[in-house]
Amino acid sequence: DAGVIQSPRHEVTEMGQEVTLRCKPISGHDYLFWYRQTMMRGLELLIYFNNNVPIDDSGMPEDRFSAKMPNASFSTLKIQPSEPRDSAVYFCASSLGWSNQPQHFGDGTRLSIL
């Protein structure tokens, strides 16, 4: 079975540019999560969706960050404009159900903002 698929795997861009990260969750999973991982702050939850609806975006650092889930098989995380401090690894994860179900992670997108 296919796992969570993220693209691109690596992204290098200049400060001020728009960045779009993409995620395809595991088929049938109804929860989708976006995380950011840095050495300083570890793994942080940015936003999560249930049945394509954003439930909690309190972890989104600034208005420069936005996320959408237009259908059950696709989500995007957008940063506009990007800044060097946004450099991190961004993970998408999905789960079937909520509290008792483990989350399965994609391979991540390593983002570098110059």
Added chain:
Amino acid sequence: QKEVEQNSGPLSVPEGAIASLNCTYSDRGSQSFFWYRQYSGKSPELIMSIYSNGDKEDGRFTAQLNKASQYVSLLIRDSQPSDSATYLCAVNGQDYKLSFGAGTTVTVRA
């Protein structure tokens, strides 16, 4: 106070020994507990989940949960070089968000 605390490590153990990883959490209402393994440059991979007090064994891995003490641990028996990774403790709080510890890096010496 951090929600999920792990022993900071790094933890170095000889091949064949037992590696013991500890995790404490602050939300007394937490019900679900997970251990993830993360190799350098890779994504977190679920290795154990535990929901009830006591021990749960899966191969060389044993998870232990004590809700009264708000403590969860992971034992890796017969440690192998392939076990060298960072282990993340994750806890679902009453707000249903999964909180991760900072991770413990384990190195198994051949």
